[in-house]
Amino acid sequence: MNVFVLTGAGISAESGLGTFRDRGGMWSRFDPARLATPEAFARTPEAVHAFYNLRRRGVREASPNAAHAALADLERGLAARGGGLFLCTQNVDDLHERGGARAVTHMHGELLRARCTACGAGRPWAEDLAVATPCPDCGRRGGMRPDVVWFGERPLHLAAIEAALLSADLFVAIGTSGAVYPAAGFAAQARAAGIRTHEINLAPSDTADAFDAATYGPATRAVPDFAADLLARTG
Structure with missing residues (x-):
């Protein structure tokens, strides 16, 4: 079978780990348009990184x-x-x-992976990300993002x-x-x-x-x- x-x-x-659409779920407490879209990352990358750093720590602590x-x-x-x-x-x-x-x-996608928007390289990533984080492959700063599918992405x-x-x-x-x-x-x-x-x-x-x-x-x-x-x- x-x-x-x-x-x-x-x-x-x-x-x-919290659910998303149930009563009290994550999207009832956080606005996905401000935290989980490519536009949000382009507009306020610091806020997006803070949100996903918190979620990444939660995954690491969960069993x-x-x-x-x-x-x-x-x-x-x-x-x-x-x-x-x-x-x-x-x-x-x-x-x-x-x-x-x-x-x-x-x-x-996977929260414990990161991807560079400049060169497209992805890799396992368990630590925090920040705007200043350089890409290990191309060296560019500002483009490292969680390797997850955001709203509006395929x-x-x-x-x-x-x-x-x-x-x-x-x-x-x-x-x-x-x-x-x-x-x-x-x-x-x-x-x-x-x-x-x-x-x-x-x-x-x-x-x-x-x-x-x-x-x-x-x-x-x-x-x-x-x-x-x-x-x-x-x-």
Whole structure:
């Protein structure tokens, strides 16, 4: 069996990382137009760096939870049975990797990477960024930015994601709001192709009607139970 799993902020919430669109989420407290767009970075880079430095420290301090570990177990279990897991995340944290997942597709980039707007070079980056930070490749200052997808920018790896989605036997969305496209359209796209769909979330998402089945509850309980049941049925 080939399983496509899409994860959102809800899977990392129990690790202490905030969600974005729920009540009390990050975008209810911070204006994304001022902090998460190319225009904001061009206008007030110091404020953008301060915001992402704070988020980067939060990621470094967070630990993967049982839901991350369960997906890593599912990845190994499906491979042992001749199948596979395509793990696609909207999250910019590295908790899937630290939870044991071997292959993770970050469609919105990675907070623990930096990219130079002058030369385009990207690299792992765990420390703070500032306007004065020089690019290690070209030496330019002022252009180093978090290697994440901001509002108005195109998500990454879309061709590979679509190919994996349409070759899956099961599509699972975990901890997503169903409000951000193109990811919000994956369930309907999978269902139109005859692929079974399953939502795991605290509450129904904006696209709950596009799912054939659903499990609602905390990710640290729902995801391990789902993964264990799926492996038992495919064993």
